[in-house]
Amino acid sequence: MIVIDYRDKRPLYEQVAEKIAHLIICGVLESNAKLPSVRSLAVDLSVNPNTIQRAYAQLEQDGYIYTVVGRGNYVTDSQEWKSGRLQEVSDELRDALRNARDAGLSREEALDLANEIYQEKKEGSAND
């Protein structure tokens, strides 16, 4: 389900959280799906349970999962985080466009690139 990249300089918990978030965003993990327990995922990835717990805590703070004490962690309904996610990627796109413009990329090249991406196949998606 998840593979850790030890060349990645970021903290393990951040890497784990990002990979799970990606699975949720892409729809691989559906709403209300049950995530692996802190202990079992720790064994799977050969890391400490504390590290997984911290990753789950971050995912909960970001709104991607919710926790039921004594039961486990579950994927949040996509309505809960989709609008925030859209705002986030829009801001990123805005910054990237400004940087591209300032670095000398022409408007035509930027628009061409956008059209190219939008006729690409959406990658890693489970539905739509």
Added chain:
Amino acid sequence: MIVIDYRDKRPLYEQVAEKIAHLIICGVLESNAKLPSVRSLAVDLSVNPNTIQRAYAQLEQDGYIYTVVGRGNYVTDSQEWKSGRLQEVSDELRDALRNARDAGLSREEALDLANEIYQEKKEGSAND
């Protein structure tokens, strides 16, 4: 010339390098302009000379400055790094577009955003 943001979690040397790179990219620091010495900038920013040296080392590795031992550090000709910079921002833009598309931003919204950015005034630029 540079102000350090201590709320920024990244290393000081990285922050300093980025701010100087920005000044170079925007044209505030022209080609072959002399940068402050390691020691004087360290005093200015109230940090250790080692920190500035590390920032300069990174800038040199990225091609933004060059060093003459015993003389100082100087801004590289823009031809040296402009193509690499263009490649960099293009890749960033590509990623941002993919994320935006996958998060549900429509093609029209993306194109509108691009046109909006391109009719904005270019910020912080010294020439053109």
Added chain:
DNA sequence: TAAGTGTACTAAGACGTTTAATACACTTGA
């Protein structure tokens, strides 16, 4: 009740960042 769950806490080690102090080779200008 037993097993599995999330949560909390402390301790220790590893690692990177930053500071501090020092030393050396080089270039410049008086």
Added chain:
DNA sequence: TCAAGTGTATTAAACGTCTTAGTACACTTA
């Protein structure tokens, strides 16, 4: 020539974060 300024290199220490390890507790389920 020589003093001052330059980049560079090294070592040591302090500090914070990440990670592991071990333990404990409250909760839920079967």
